Amino acid sequence: MSSKADAIISTDEKPLTYDEVNRTVLRMLDTPTWRWYLLLFINLCLVGVGAFSWTRQILRGIGESGKSHPSMWGVYITTFVFWVGIAHSGTLISAVLYLFRAKFRMPIYRLAEAMTVFAVLTAGLFPLIHMGRVWFFYWLMPYPNQRALWPNFKSPLLWDVFAVSTYLTISSTFFIVGLIPDIAVARDGAKSGFRKLLYGVTSLGWTGNHKQWKHYTSAYLFFAALATPLVVSVHSVVSWDFAMSIVPGWHATIFPPYFVAGAIFSGVAMVITLIIPIRAIFGLERIVEPKHFDAMCKLILLTSSVLFYAYVTEFYTAWFSNNPYERAQFYYRPFGDQAIAFWGMMFCNCFAPLVLWYKPLRTNLVFLFIMSIIINIGMWLERFNIIVQSLAHEYIPYSWGLYNFSWVDVGIILGSFGWFGMWMTLFIKFFPAVSITEIKEILPAPRRRAQVGHH
Amino acid sequence: MASTKNYRAVVGVFSYIDDALEAIKRARLEKLDFRVYSPVPHHELEDATMPKKSPVRFFTILGAITGLVSGFALAILTSLDYPLRVSAKPIAAVPSFIVVGFECTILFGGLATFLGLVSLCRLPDVFRKLGFDPRFTQDKFGVVIGCPGEQVDDVVAGLREIGADEVQVRDGI
Numbered sequence: 001m002s003s004k005a006d007a008i009i010s011t012d013e014k015p016l017t018y019d020e021v022n023r024t025v026l027r028m029l030d031t032p033t034w035r036w037y038l039l040l041f042i043n044l045c046l047v048g049v050g051a052f053s054w055t056r057q058i059l060r061g062i063g064e065s066g067k068s069h070p071s072m073w074g075v076y077i078t079t080f081v082f083w084v085g086i087a088h089s090g091t092l093i094s095a096v097l098y099l100f101r102a103k104f105r106m107p108i109y110r111l112a113e114a115m116t117v118f119a120v121l122t123a124g125l126f127p128l129i130h131m132g133r134v135w136f137f138y139w140l141m142p143y144p145n146q147r148a149l150w151p152n153f154k155s156p157l158l159w160d161v162f163a164v165s166t167y168l169t170i171s172s173t174f175f176i177v178g179l180i181p182d183i184a185v186a187r188d189g190a191k192s193g194f195r196k197l198l199y200g201v202t203s204l205g206w207t208g209n210h211k212q213w214k215h216y217t218s219a220y221l222f223f224a225a226l227a228t229p230l231v232v233s234v235h236s237v238v239s240w241d242f243a244m245s246i247v248p249g250w251h252a253t254i255f256p257p258y259f260v261a262g263a264i265f266s267g268v269a270m271v272i273t274l275i276i277p278i279r280a281i282f283g284l285e286r287i288v289e290p291k292h293f294d295a296m297c298k299l300i301l302l303t304s305s306v307l308f309y310a311y312v313t314e315f316y317t318a319w320f321s322n323n324p325y326e327r328a329q330f331y332y333r334p335f336g337d338q339a340i341a342f343w344g345m346m347f348c349n350c351f352a353p354l355v356l357w358y359k360p361l362r363t364n365l366v367f368l369f370i371m372s373i374i375i376n377i378g379m380w381l382e383r384f385n386i387i388v389q390s391l392a393h394e395y396i397p398y399s400w401g402l403y404n405f406s407w408v409d410v411g412i413i414l415g416s417f418g419w420f421g422m423w424m425t426l427f428i429k430f431f432p433a434v435s436i437t438e439i440k441e442i443l444p445a446p447r448r449r450a451q452v453g454h455h
Numbered sequence: 456m457a458s459t460k461n462y463r464a465v466v467g468v469f470s471y472i473d474d475a476l477e478a479i480k481r482a483r484l485e486k487l488d489f490r491v492y493s494p495v496p497h498h499e500l501e502d503a504t505m506p507k508k509s510p511v512r513f514f515t516i517l518g519a520i521t522g523l524v525s526g527f528a529l530a531i532l533t534s535l536d537y538p539l540r541v542s543a544k545p546i547a548a549v550p551s552f553i554v555v556g557f558e559c560t561i562l563f564g565g566l567a568t569f570l571g572l573v574s575l576c577r578l579p580d581v582f583r584k585l586g587f588d589p590r591f592t593q594d595k596f597g598v599v600i601g602c603p604g605e606q607v608d609d610v611v612a613g614l615r616e617i618g619a620d621e622v623q624v625r626d627g628i
Contacts, residue, residue, distance in 0.1 A: 018494060018594035142533055150533035154541045159554040162526075166562040173569050180578075181592070185494070188589035204573070205580030207587045210504040212576040213496040218509035219572035226515075226565045229557075237554055440495045446594075448471040448618060 016286060018440050025434045026189050028282045032429050035281075043421035050415010053408045054129060062132035064408045070399045071391045073130070075409045077241075078383040079416055080126035082266070083119045084164065084238055085259070085379065088231050089267015090116030091171055094178070095227035098220075104295035106442055107288045110182075110435040111278065112271050113175045118423040119270075120168045122416050127161075129412060156240040163237040167230055174223045180206050181216070182432040198430070235260045242386065248329040249390035252317065258310040265303035265349070266379035268296050272372040276365050278428060287434060290363040297362040300375070304353040307382075311350070325395050332393040333385060337402055341381050341389065348378020461604035466586040467614035468595050468621040472497060475596040477617045479503045482600050487610070492587060492597035500596075511571045518567020519560050526559025527552055586625060595620070 057064045067074045090112035097105040105112075128137050140161050142151055151158050184206040187199035206212065236256035243255035272293070279288045318330040333342045352374050361367050388403045427433065469475040475491065476499060482489040483503075491504055530552035538546045572578075586599030602610050607624055614622050 022593050142529060148537060150537040152539055152541060153530040153534055153555055154539070154544055154548055154551040156554075159558075162555050162558040166558040169562055170565040173565055177569065177572065185592045188592045204578040205584070206576075206578065206592075207580060207584055208492050208494060208592055209587075210491040210493070210500060212578075213493065214501060214505045215509045215511050215572055215575040217496050217501075218511040219568050222511065222515045222568045223565060226519075226561050226568070230561055233554070233557060233561075237558075240554075437495055441497075445472040445495075445497055445499075446470060447473050449473055 016439070016443055018443065018446070021287070021436055021439050021443070022185060022189060024282075024284060024287060025432050025436050025439075026186060028428065028433060029186060029195070029430065036425065036429055040422065040425045043418045043425055046414050046418020047422055048415075048418075049411045050413075050418060053411030053415060057129075057408050057412075058134055062130075064406060065130075065412075066404045066406045066409045067130075068401075068404060070394060070401045071388055071403045073387050073391060074403055075384065075388070075405070075413060076126050076130035078380065078387050079413050080123050080130070081238055081259075081383045081387075082380050083123035083126070083416065083420070084167075085235065085263035085383075086267045086270045086376075087116045087119035087123060087167070087171070088235050088260070088263040089265075089271065090114070090119070091167075091174075091227050091231045092264055092267070093271065095174065095224040096231060098224045099228060102295075103442060104292050106438050107284070107292055107434055108271055108275055108296070109438075110178065111275055111433050112267070113171070113178065114424065114427050114433065115267070115270060115274060116171045117168075117175050118420050118427070120164065120171060121423065122420045124164060124168060125416065125419070127164075156237065156244045159237045160241055163234040167234045170223075170227055170230060174227055177216075177220065177223060178435065179431060180204060181208060181437045182435060184208065185436050186432055202431075231263075232256075232260055235263045242390075247390050247394060248323075248325040249314075249318075249333070249386065252314060254310055254313055254317070258307070258314075261303045261306040261310065262379060262382060265300060265307060266376055268299050268303070269372040269375035269379070272296055272368055273376065274424065276369045276372075278433065280365075284434065287439060293365070293368060294359075294362045297356045297368070300353055301356050304349060304375075308350040311346070329390060329393055333389050336389070336393065338389055338392065341384050345378050345381040345385050348374050349382060352378070462601055463604055463607050464586045464625045465600045465602065465607060465610045465614065466588065466623040466625060467598045467600070467617075467619040468588060468590065468623075469598065469618065470595060470620055471618065472499065472596060474618040475598050476500070476503055478598040478600075478614055478619070481613055481617070482598070487606075488601040490586060490599045490601075492591035492599070494592055494594055494596075509575070511568060511575060514571025515564050515568045518570075519564030521567070522560040522563025523556055525563065526556035529559070530555045586623075588623075 065074065065076065067076075090109075093105050093112040094109040094116075097109070127140075128134050131137060140151060140158065151161075153159075180203055183199050183203035187196060187203050190196045190199055236259065239255035239259035242250040243252060245251060275288060279285065315330050318326040321327075333339070352371065356362055356371070392402060393400050467475075467478055469478065472493075475493070479489060479491060479500075480503070489504075491500060493500055527549075531547045531549070534547050534552075540546070541548075544551060586597065588595070588597060591597040598614070600610050600614075611622050611624065
């Protein structure tokens with residue numbers, strides 16, 4: 001039953017076999033075509049643009065970016081929060097949905113985890129980029145020094161250092177642990193010497209004996225349990241970078257749930273942006289089915305509603321507080337100089353996703369691809385709104401001013417997308433981007449005799 | 456106990472999980488050592504081979520507790536060493552340090568779990584691949600039974616009768 005090579009076109013009634021899952025996913029690791037090289041080249045070009053811009057900024061100073069009085073945090077922190085948010089969704093899909101035993105996560109969670117790790121790698125660059133004197137970055141770390149200095153542990157910026165570093169470490173570990181059995185599958189199916197060596201080393205000699213599986217399933221459960229509070233806490237800590245200040249528009253207790261919901265929203269959209277082309281190019285139609293997209297769209301609808309509610313709450317709180325500065329800020333956002341960012345955000349995050357209530361659109365992949373890009377633009381604009389708009393219109397007129405975009409800003413943002421894209425492009429070609437083992441786990445095990453009764 | 460010099464490993468390659476379970480059951484009845492390879496974890500295989508809980512959880516809890524203590528210790532002791540008065544908070548402001556303590560708990564807990572996994576699974580596994588066949592990660596189940604030389608034929612016959620696709624006999628403990 002299982003190991004015959006079948007050239008028959010599969011129908012929906014014919015269930016997936018272990019062999020088919022192996023072959024479909026391992027086919028993704030075949031020798032790359034010119035298209036893959038082209039994609040890698042485009043990403044490397046973008047990285048080059050980013051590197052050039054950053055070098056210029058290091059040599060000439062932070063004034064090369066758009067940051068100046070009063071917007072002391074500009075698009076770099078916006079993009080930082082954007083990438084950290086995207087990262088959180090990957091851990092939600094892989095760890096949190098694992099604990100909830102949601103089957104729809106199976107084909108997408110490996111890609112989501114990869115997205116997490118690479119997004120955190122990208123986000124981690126921005127605290128360095130937005131520092132003028134990058135060479136002093138190590139001052140953020142608690143290390144014994146001859147000036148007897150220690151960092152300020154009461155500052156949310158330092159909590160952020162611990163939170164994002166922990167998140168990077170734990171997500172990478174979780175990712176690697178999940179990959180080990182799949183790399184072993186790739187190792188045992190590999191033909192070329194280089195691949196056998198690469199997979200032999202990275203699979204750590206995994207054989208899948210009963211003891212290994214026992215410890216593995218236990219450890220995986222604990223990783224999922226540890227990573228789950230990270231999803232909530234790390235983005236809450238990032239939100240506290242703003243909420244723990246007294247800037248009007250920032251000092252709000254709604255920030256942690258607002259940011260976490262926004263993170264999941266943008267992350268699921270990014271997963272959709274990635275998986276639609278990958279599914280089409282690598283022929284994963286039997287593994288990533290329309291019902292998975294339907295489930296992801298429902299998550300999008302949920303988080304979009306939470307976000308809409310959070311925006312309304314912010315406005316309501318500002319009005320109800322009778323605080324003139326808070327009210328001024330929330331008048332400035334929709335009707336001030338930078339209002340286009342606000343209305344763009346409202347359209348992309350709140351109004352556009354409403355069409356997903358209509359079921360046929362939830363499984364229309366072209367529409368979903370465009371919608372996911374719209375959502376990500378909207379989420380970047382949301383962070384821009386929060387950060388730049390608040391800083392542009394603080395308490396007194398001296399603190400009012402516009403943000404001046406510079407080409408260095410744009411170059412670095414493009415570079416960050418290129419950096420993320422580069423890692424994803426390399427990953428999908430060298431390591432299994434779909435979890436072979438877990439998909440096989442949800443298939444019924446091959447039995448000679450039909451199972452009588454259920455466990 | 457008979458000397459182990461004559462020990463052989465009989466490897467049964469199975470396509471179906473119920474055959475593999477039957478082979479495990481028989482190996483248990485005959486009180487023979489066995490090892491089972493499978494492409495996926497399965498609760499029936501787990502119940503048949505290792506019903507007790509895995510000790511990974513001890514690594515996790517110890518790591519988490521170490522992390523909690525270390526996180527708070529780092530924040531409190533460094534605050535006392537370099538006292539900074541920040542917005543009328545006490546020098547060692549424990550509520551402010553909850554985030555640092557929590558993150559260190561998760562960090563150390565996760566790393567300890569990874570260490571526990573790697574050490575209990577004996578990874579990197581270079582020398583212990585007894586009876587392993589590359590098909591066991593693809594789609595076949597493997598039951599490797601260790602027995603003295605005299606019993607090899609019986610074991611081979613038993614595995615064939617259960618429905619093994621292939622039975623190999625290898626040296627080794």
